Amino acid sequence: MSVLSLAGASVSLGGRVIWRDASFSVARGTITAVLGPNGSGKSTLLNVILGLIELSEGELEVFGEPAHRGNRRVGFMAQTRSADATTTLTGRDYVGLGFDGPRFGWGRDRSKGEVVARALALTGTTSFADRPMHSLSGGQRQRVALAHASVFKPDLLLLDEPLAALDLAAQAEIVDLINLIRDTTGAAIVVVAHDLNPLAPIVDRVLWIARRQVRSGTVEEVVNEQVLSDLYGHPVEIVVTARGRRVIVGLEEEFAHPHPHGHDHSHEVGHQHFADFYDEENR
Amino acid sequence: MNLAQLLTTSFVEHAYYAVTAVALAAGAMGFFVVLRRQAFAAHAIGHVGFAGAAGAVWLGLSPIVGLLVFCLGAGLLIGLGGASLGESDTVVGVTLTASLGLGVLFISLYSGYANATYSILFGQILGVSWGEVGLVATLSFAVLLAVSLTYRPLLFASVDAQSAAARGLSLRATSLMFLSLLAVTTVVAIQIVGVLLVFSLLVAPAAAAQVLTSRPLHALALSMGVALWSAWLGLFLGVWIGGPVSFWITALASSAYLVARLVDSTRTRQVRRVSA
Numbered sequence: 001m002s003v004l005s006l007a008g009a010s011v012s013l014g015g016r017v018i019w020r021d022a023s024f025s026v027a028r029g030t031i032t033a034v035l036g037p038n039g040s041g042k043s044t045l046l047n048v049i050l051g052l053i054e055l056s057e058g059e060l061e062v063f064g065e066p067a068h069r070g071n072r073r074v075g076f077m078a079q080t081r082s083a084d085a086t087t088t089l090t091g092r093d094y095v096g097l098g099f100d101g102p103r104f105g106w107g108r109d110r111s112k113g114e115v116v117a118r119a120l121a122l123t124g125t126t127s128f129a130d131r132p133m134h135s136l137s138g139g140q141r142q143r144v145a146l147a148h149a150s151v152f153k154p155d156l157l158l159l160d161e162p163l164a165a166l167d168l169a170a171q172a173e174i175v176d177l178i179n180l181i182r183d184t185t186g187a188a189i190v191v192v193a194h195d196l197n198p199l200a201p202i203v204d205r206v207l208w209i210a211r212r213q214v215r216s217g218t219v220e221e222v223v224n225e226q227v228l229s230d231l232y233g234h235p236v237e238i239v240v241t242a243r244g245r246r247v248i249v250g251l252e253e254e255f256a257h258p259h260p261h262g263h264d265h266s267h268e269v270g271h272q273h274f275a276d277f278y279d280e281e282n283r
Numbered sequence: 284m285n286l287a288q289l290l291t292t293s294f295v296e297h298a299y300y301a302v303t304a305v306a307l308a309a310g311a312m313g314f315f316v317v318l319r320r321q322a323f324a325a326h327a328i329g330h331v332g333f334a335g336a337a338g339a340v341w342l343g344l345s346p347i348v349g350l351l352v353f354c355l356g357a358g359l360l361i362g363l364g365g366a367s368l369g370e371s372d373t374v375v376g377v378t379l380t381a382s383l384g385l386g387v388l389f390i391s392l393y394s395g396y397a398n399a400t401y402s403i404l405f406g407q408i409l410g411v412s413w414g415e416v417g418l419v420a421t422l423s424f425a426v427l428l429a430v431s432l433t434y435r436p437l438l439f440a441s442v443d444a445q446s447a448a449a450r451g452l453s454l455r456a457t458s459l460m461f462l463s464l465l466a467v468t469t470v471v472a473i474q475i476v477g478v479l480l481v482f483s484l485l486v487a488p489a490a491a492a493q494v495l496t497s498r499p500l501h502a503l504a505l506s507m508g509v510a511l512w513s514a515w516l517g518l519f520l521g522v523w524i525g526g527p528v529s530f531w532i533t534a535l536a537s538s539a540y541l542v543a544r545l546v547d548s549t550r551t552r553q554v555r556r557v558s559a
Contacts, residue, residue: 050449070451078445086318086442088493088502094442101439102450105432132497148446160445 002027003156003188004049009058011044018044022058022214024207026188028155031178032216033199034192036209037251042192043079045209046158049190050076062156070102075154075187077145079161083133084141091129091136091144095119098148115151122184123147123177139170143177150181157181157189163198171198178202196223197245223248289522297416298408298528302514304423305471306484310510311430312468313489314503315461319441322486323372324361324462327379328469329481331357334382336403336473337389346403347418350470353382358466362459406477406529408518419471426468429460437461438499475514476529483529484510487536491543509539 005025011018018041026032034042047053048060051067060067062074083094095116100109120126125143128136133144142162150157162178163171179202182189193199196206196219206222208215210231215222222228223246228236236250289295316325335353336346357378364374390400402410411419430437440447440457448454472484488509492502517532 052448069449074449076446076449078443078449081443081446083442088318088497088499089442090497093499097435097439097442098446101435101447102452103435148443 003063004190005059005061007059009048009055009060011041011048011053012056013044013053017056017212019209019212019214020057022216024205024214024216026156026190026205028188029182029186030204031182031189031191031199031202032205032207033196033203034190034207034209035194035196038194040209041212042209043160045207046076046160046190046192049156049158050074072152073155075149075152075157077149077157077159077162079164079192081145085134087132087134089133090131091125091133091140091147092116092120094133094144095125095129095147095151098151119147119151122150122181137170138166139173142166142170142174146174146177146181150185150187153185153187155187157187159189159191161192161194163193163195168198175199175202200244200246286523290519294409294411295518295522297411297413298518299515301408301411301416301419302475302518302528302532303511304420305475306510306514307507308423308426308430308468309472309484310488310507311427311503312465313485313487313510314492314499314506315430315437315441316465316486317489317493318438318499319461321461321465322482324358324375325465325469325485326482327361327375328354328357328462328466329473329478330379330386331382332469332473333403333478334386334389336478337386337393337400340399340403341389341393345415346399347415347470347474350473351467354466354470355463357382358462359459362455362462402477403473404477404479405527406473406475406480408475408528409521411474415474419474422467422471426464426471429464433460434503476532480529480533483533483536484514487533487540488513491536491540494540494543494547509536513539 002025007023009022010020022045034045036042044053048055049062049067051062051069051071062068062071083089096112098119099112099115117126120129123143123146125140125147128140129144133141136144146159146162149159159178162174166174175198178189178191178199181187182202191199191203196203200219203219205216206219208222208228208231211233213231215227215231217227223238225236225238228238228248228251232251234250236248239247239249241247316322332350332354335349335351337349338353339346339349342349360378361375364378393399401407436447436452436457437460439450440452440454444454447457468485469481472481476483489502489506491509492505496502496505513532513535517530517535518528520526520531521528
């Protein structure tokens with residue numbers, strides 16, 4: 001049985017179609033990268049899976065049931081968190097909120113300390129868990145956030161841009177950690193990213209959202225000239241570098257709009273200026 | 284009358300009970316005000332309260348009734364309007380201005396305004412009756428009870444709204460709950476320090492606490508402690524030396540923040556020296 005499946009799924013927000021007719025499924029222990037230009041509805045997809053946004057058409061099943069809010073088997077890591085800038089919150093406190101944050105009342109679960117410590121150990125964050133979040137490096141914060149999201153060892157882990165705003169070394173570390181979480185917990189992981197290359201070594205499947213359409217398959221099936229040209233409605237070229245990185249040529253307009261940034265005439269899927277552009281838009 | 288006698292007179296005793304209850308509630312709520320960066324909302328709610336209090340006085344009612352109605356209304360309005368429009372500051376600002384104007388109108392309609400206006404704006408703790416102390420204490424402890432029951436979800440929604448929503452918390456309900464509690468806290472704090480100085484109990488102690496500790500529960504407790512210290516000592520100094528109690532409380536709470544910043548900067552410098 002698949003962890004997650006969508007069939008003929010469409011989403012409209014405020015009368016505007018975000019994407020339509022998406023059909024795909026996610027299997028246990030796999031990593032799926034969700035790619036596409038900014039504003040194409042990648043985060044919307046995560047919100048749909050979390051049960052925060054309803055489909056306007058089609059079917060969605062999470063563990064064979066309709067999606068519902070607050071499902072403990074689904075872990076989620078948000079892209080922007082004010083926890084990162086909060087002076088009075090340590091990593092351990094933040095991970096603790098993943099454990100009992102939604103609970104009202106005075107009760108205290110005795111297993112909390114142990115469960116939190118295990119999540120910290122899994123993500124290699126124990127040594128800086130008692131420092132305030134705002135004093136950690138970007139990579140350290142993302143590791144703590146991964147501990148927060150996976151505190152209940154979820155069977156489905158949704159990560160919204162975990163690599164955004166990180167330098168290349170930190171990106172590689174987080175990619176390794178995501179892989180480690182998959183291997184040790186057997187979770188299915190869905191990662192929203194604007195950049196395939198850093199994730200390429202661990203990704204099993206790709207979901208590409210553009211122009212209100214969704215294409216899914218293996219990296220070879222989706223990130224090829226025919227599929228992307230068809231998806232974007234104009235010819236694109238893909239150059240594979242000696243190290244296996246894919247550079248996509250012909251999407252400058254699509255990615256640069258609405259804030260043109262520099263005058264690069266190629267968009268490498270792992271290009272640093274693109275990450276800069278992304279940060280600028282999200283600050 | 285010597286100091287000991289002065290401190291045991293009934294009006295000082297009333298004030299003592301009232302400031303204790305209010306300081307605890309304001310210190311606790313202040314923690315969330317600073318954490319959620321909603322100081323402006325707290326400020327606005329207080330000013331809206333001014334219109335309510337002035338209106339109540341004009342109608343011959345107790346100011347606290349007008350305060351409760353207007354502050355709660357403002358809290359709900361800010362919660363609903365700010366969340367749906369996504370432009371919190373504007374909604375807060377317009378609410379604030381409209382109600383200040385209304386307050387001016389009410390005051391002009393009420394003939395014996397000077398005294399009443401003064402106590403609404405700057406607090407008048409040394410005149411509270413037993414009945415008012417009872418009401419203030421009840422409201423304060425209701426706020427404390429609510430904070431203790433909702434502490435975790437409120438903290439979660441404040442530091443990671445998206446994850447909190449994903450885990451099933453309603454952000455709108457959380458925000459409305461917070462603003463209602465803030466409104467009640469503002470009402471009781473106004474009794475002591477007045478509309479204009481409400482920040483001294485609602486923001487300064489929490490701001491000091493958040494500079495000094497990185498654990499949320501410690502910061503919450505420390506904020507309540509600083510508020511209590513400022514309120515008690517402020518009351519004592521007001522009785523002993525003279526001058527408005529609200530002045531002393533404001534001066535003490537602000538100094539606490541200043542001292543916290545100084546302590547923090549020397550601490551940071553030491554850490555830097557050690558690591559260098």
